[in-house]
Structure formats: structure tokens, C-alpha cells
Amino acid sequence: MEWLANFIHFFFQFSALLLILMLGFGVVWLAYLYWVDIHQTKHAIRRNYPIIGRFRYFFEHLGEFFRQYFFALDREELPFNRAQRSWVYRAAKDIDSTVAFGSTRPLNQTGEILFLNGLFPILKEDALPPSDITFGEGFARIPYTTNSFYNISGMSFGALSVPAVQALSQGAKEAGIWMNTGEGGLSPYHLQGGCDIVFQIGTAKYGVRTQEGMLDEDKLKTIAEHPEVKMIEIKLSQGAKPGKGGILPGEKVTPLIASTRGIPVGMASISPNGHPDIRSIDELLTSIHRVRQVSGKPTGFKVVLGESGWLDDLCRAIVQRGLEYAPDFITIDSADGGTGAAPQSLMDYVGLPLKRSLPLVIDKLNEFGLRQRIKVICSGKMINPSDVAWAMCVGADVAVSARGFMFALGCIQALQCNKNTCPTGITTHNPDLQKGLNPANKTTRVKNFAHNLMYEVGVIANSCGVAEPRQLKRRHAQVINSDGIPRPLDEIYPDTPLGWKPKTSKQAELVE
Structure with a gap:
């Protein structure tokens, strides 16, 4: 029996040695993965959370097979659902964006858009690139011409990190967008x-700004002298918080951000809820004219539409004072905007959504014969091709997006934008978190996202029988009504006919 005792002794020694080797190998393997994760530059989550961050992809993959057991399905998450985000991620990575086994989109849900394909779509060889559009022609000393119809919306340096701004700037250059x-x-x-x-x-x-918070013309001239600065936008309000100014927590106000903004270091940056020097339509038009004269660049304003009676006052004042006082563009932000920190009462309940405000503004400008003079930019959850194509149909000249490009940078909708704890390094000034965002890699994703979105809007346009996106009209889309029946968009918002004539003697007097 001695041999059996020797065998058992040997077996346990061997097993112990094997276990030690396996544990040692495991430690070495984890150390290797840790080293790889902190040195790679493609995935911010893995770089900021080495090894642990890898589980995200594992659980995301399992979700495809177990989605029927999860409460939040493809189209149930907010503010952006999984289907919306997944398209952006694929577009940014320039990988296949096709889907299998049919649409998961409900085709009878109130407010959903359907585009009307033509019997004879535009052939690929007959498709045209987006047409040029010029801002400020005849009114600004240096007008701005571009063919891009999808651009990066306003996101402040301070709210965004340094590498995020770098990636967006470089990606915008490569994509040919602003x-x-x-x-x-x-x-x-x-x-x-x-x-x-x-x-x-x-x-x-x-x-x-001056020390008193008013406009400093010398500083504006210096800004406008940069050849990269093409236009000036006066922001009256934004979708996340109409009626309230910007909010930047004190921990985000670093020395660089403080010097850029002209404010004290470490002190919360709370903007006024309105311009002290713009308290009327006349003062708004005077300010636009002043900024355009000082800068030489096309100038417009950004607003969230709520009470809309002022649109008539604006148009009348422009007609009375002269087209040189008109804004070169109006940016309409939707009530469902949301990159900025905001009180929930404003985020959820104040302002009109873009599906109401955009056609209202387009029609009002047409009514007063100002549509040719004033370009219209729209913003608000414009992250998928269908959103932008709808805006083109309604009459927008340009769509802009903030959160779409945040997703392109790698945003995972962690809802930490206002806490300086963004896990992807996009909206934080924590150096340990910022290192996860490599501008060189994200630059390519920004470019890919912009190119692929504009390409697919072109695909929709060609399917509808027009050669390029700016030829889309309201007749090319329908909207599902409350009965689940598609209703033509040009019935809901009739196009102003060409050769429009004033309907009343007062309108005729104003237009003349």
C-alpha cells in the first residue's frame, strides 16, 4: 500500500503545483489584458476601466439573445433607444448598417414618418451631391457657402473635454462640415x-464679454478675424432649458476654461436666462445688424419656439426696417434637446418639439416673403438619417446635432454629463477619465458618422425620386395620425405655392 500512499502524495503535490501555475498564468493573463486596455486608444471604456470594461461587450452580446427577458427593448430606452444609438455606433465605425428579419419600428405609431418612394428611383449614376447653400449673400462682407446639410451643433468647451473638442474639430474638417x-x-x-x-x-x-457682461466689439473682431470662423450665432435659448442660461459646475471651470470664457477659476458658470441688451424684437434685429457689421460674417440667432406670436412681429419689423436687418439664419432648437444640464421642469415641460416648431417657422417666413433671405437650421434629436430627411422635407436648409456626435465619440448614454464623471471622457475634466478618449481614433469616427448619415439621407432622397437631399419636399413624406393612418405631410403643412401673393392689404403694404 506504500505505492498508493506515494501516488496520492504525488497527485496532491502535482495538483497543488498545477493550481499554482494556473493561478500564476491567470495573474499574468490579467496583467497582460490590463496593459493592453490602458494602452489601446480605440475604446474609452476599456482604457478607463481596464478588464472590467470588457464585460460590457459580453453582456451587450448576450442581450441580443435574451432581449425578450429584458424590459428595455430596442425602442424602449430614453432619451435615445438602442436602435437609434446602434445605428450611430455602426455608422461611426463605418461597418455594415443593414439589419435582418424586418423592421422593429412600429409603423402605426402616432407621429411616425413614412417616406414615399417613387416608381422610378434616381439611379446611382444620376444622383447629385448636395447643392451649395450661401449664408449672408449680399449682406455680410464675407458670406459663407457650404454644401453640407448636417453639422455639429453647439457644445461648449467646458461642458466638453479637451480631447472631445479636438476630435470633433479634426473630424469636422475631414468630413467637410462645420x-x-x-x-x-x-x-x-x-x-x-x-x-x-x-x-x-x-x-x-x-x-x-466686457467685465459687466456686455458685448465687447474688439474681442468680437479678434474672434471673427480667424479664417475658420464662418458665422456668428446669437443664442437666445436652447432646447434643454428654454428660459434659463447655461450651467457649468465649478469643478469644471479649470484655468483654461476660465480664461477662454473670461470668468473666475473654480466658480460655477451660470449664464443669465436672457440677454440684458436684447429685450425686444427691435433690439434683437439691431444686435444682429451690429454683430454682422463688426464681424463681417453672416449672423443669425438660435431659439426654442414656445409662444409664437413674436414671429409675426419679427417678420413685420424686418420688412419695415429692411432686409439688411434680417438674420442670415434662424436656428430652431427642439424642446427635446438635452446635452446641457438643466432643471427637469424645463427639460420635460417647456418649449415646442421640432415637429411643430420647424414647419411653423418655415411657413411664417414664406408668408412674409422672407424665406429666400433667411436660411433655417434645425436641431433636436437629429441623429438618424430619417430625422434629417424629415427636416429636409419640411423645408430646413441644414440640420445640426450635438448628441449624435457625442455617440460618434463613444458616448454610452450614462447620463453623467453634468457630474464630471463621464466614463468615456467626453464631458469630464478628470484627467484619468479623459485619457480614455483618443482624439486620433475618434476623429475618424466623427468623419464616418457625418459621411454615412449624409449618404443615407441621399439614399432616401433617391428612393423618393429626387437627385439630392435638398430637393426633398413635403409631398415626399407622410405622418401617422392618431388613428394609425398615414396622412400626407403637405396636407398637414401645405407648401406655400410659388408666386405667393399677400392675402391682405396690410401684408401687401408690409411686403412692398
Whole structure:
């Protein structure tokens, strides 16, 4: 029996040694994975949360097979559902965006859009690139011409991190689109990529403010002298918080951000809820004219539409004072905008959604014969091709998006934007979290997202029988009504006919 005792002894020694080797191998393997994760630059989550971050993809993959057991399905998450986000992720990575086994989109849900394909779609060889559009022609010393109909909406430096701004700027340059600075001022990182820039003047006038918070014309001239700055946008309100100014927590106000904005370091940056020097339609038009004269660049304003009677007053005042006082563009933001931190009462309950406000503004400008003079930009959950194609049908000249490009940068909708704890490094100034966002890699994703979205809007346009997206009209779409029946968009919002004539003697007097 001695041999059996020796065998058992040997077996346990061997097993112990094997276990030690396996544990050692496991430790080495985990160390290797840790080293790989912190040095790779493609995935911010893995870089900021090495090893643990890998489980995200495993559970995401399992979700495809067990989705019937999960409460939140493809189209049940908010503010953006999984289907919307997945399309952006695939577009940004430039991978196959086709889906199998039919649409998961409900085709009888109130408010859903259906595009009307033509019997003879435009052949690929007959399709045209997007047509050019010019802002400020005949009124600004330096008008701006572009063919891009999808651009980066306002996101402030401060709300966004340095690598995020760098990636957006460089990606916008490669994609041939513009980038809006948001109200936080013009930083060196906006200029670094060399893209076209829309400089936004918010209610606090960051970057162009006097010590009293009023407009400093000398600072505005300096900003406008940058050749990258193509247009100026005066922000009256934004979708996340109409009626309230920007909110930047004190922990995000670093020395660089403070110097860019012209405010104290470490102090919360709370903008006024309105411009102290713009309290009427006449003052708005005077400010637009003043900014355009000082800068030489096309100038417009951004607003969330709520009470809409002022549109008539605006149009009448423009007709009376002269087209030189008109804005070169109006940016209509939707009530469901949301990149900025905001009180829930404003985020959820104040302002009109874009599906109501955009056609209202287009029709009002047509009514007063101002549509040719004033371009219309729209914003608000414009992250998928269908959203942008709908806006083109209604009459928008350009669509812009903030959150779409955040998703392109790698945003996972963690809802940490206002806490300086963004796990992907996009909206944080924590260096440990920022290191996960590699601008070189994300630049390509920004470019891919913009190109693929505009390409697919073109696909929709060609299917509808027009050669390029700006030829889309209201007759090319229908909207599901409350009975689940598609209703033509041009019945809901009739197009203003060509050769429109004033309907009343008062309108005729104003137009003349």
C-alpha cells in the first residue's frame, strides 16, 4: 500500500503545483489584458476601466439573445433607444448598417414618418451631391457657402473635454462640415483641427464679454478675424432649458476654461436666462445688424419656439426696417434637446418639439416673403438619417446635432454629463477619465458618422425620386395620425405655392 500512499502524495503535490501555475498564468493573463486596455486608444471604456470594461461587450452580446427577458427593448430606452444609438455606433465605425428579419419600428405609431418612394428611383449614376447653400449673400462682407446639410451643433468647451473638442474639430474638417462652439467661447482646440466654425454668443457672452457682461466689439473682431470662423450665432435659448442660461459646475471651470470664457477659476458658470441688451424684437434685429457689421460674417440667432406670436412681429419689423436687418439664419432648437444640464421642469415641460416648431417657422417666413433671405437650421434629436430627411422635407436648409456626435465619440448614454464623471471622457475634466478618449481614433469616427448619415439621407432622397437631399419636399413624406393612418405631410403643412401673393392689404403694404 506504500505505492498508493506515494501516488496520492504525488497527485496532491502535482495538483497543488498545477493550481499554482494556473493561478500564476491567470495573474499574468490579467496583467497582460490590463496593459493592453490602458494602452489601446480605440475604446474609452476599456482604457478607463481596464478588464472590467470588457464585460460590457459580453453582456451587450448576450442581450441580443435574451432581449425578450429584458424590459428595455430596442425602442424602449430614453432619451435615445438602442436602435437609434446602434445605428450611430455602426455608422461611426463605418461597418455594415443593414439589419435582418424586418423592421422593429412600429409603423402605426402616432407621429411616425413614412417616406414615399417613387416608381422610378434616381439611379446611382444620376444622383447629385448636395447643392451649395450661401449664408449672408449680399449682406455680410464675407458670406459663407457650404454644401453640407448636417453639422455639429453647439457644445461648449467646458461642458466638453479637451480631447472631445479636438476630435470633433479634426473630424469636422475631414468630413467637410462645420462645428458650433456653443456658448463657452472659442478655444485653441476648436481652431486646432482647421474646420469651419460657427461662433456662438450666449447670454453671458463668454469670450466676447466686457467685465459687466456686455458685448465687447474688439474681442468680437479678434474672434471673427480667424479664417475658420464662418458665422456668428446669437443664442437666445436652447432646447434643454428654454428660459434659463447655461450651467457649468465649478469643478469644471479649470484655468483654461476660465480664461477662454473670461470668468473666475473654480466658480460655477451660470449664464443669465436672457440677454440684458436684447429685450425686444427691435433690439434683437439691431444686435444682429451690429454683430454682422463688426464681424463681417453672416449672423443669425438660435431659439426654442414656445409662444409664437413674436414671429409675426419679427417678420413685420424686418420688412419695415429692411432686409439688411434680417438674420442670415434662424436656428430652431427642439424642446427635446438635452446635452446641457438643466432643471427637469424645463427639460420635460417647456418649449415646442421640432415637429411643430420647424414647419411653423418655415411657413411664417414664406408668408412674409422672407424665406429666400433667411436660411433655417434645425436641431433636436437629429441623429438618424430619417430625422434629417424629415427636416429636409419640411423645408430646413441644414440640420445640426450635438448628441449624435457625442455617440460618434463613444458616448454610452450614462447620463453623467453634468457630474464630471463621464466614463468615456467626453464631458469630464478628470484627467484619468479623459485619457480614455483618443482624439486620433475618434476623429475618424466623427468623419464616418457625418459621411454615412449624409449618404443615407441621399439614399432616401433617391428612393423618393429626387437627385439630392435638398430637393426633398413635403409631398415626399407622410405622418401617422392618431388613428394609425398615414396622412400626407403637405396636407398637414401645405407648401406655400410659388408666386405667393399677400392675402391682405396690410401684408401687401408690409411686403412692398
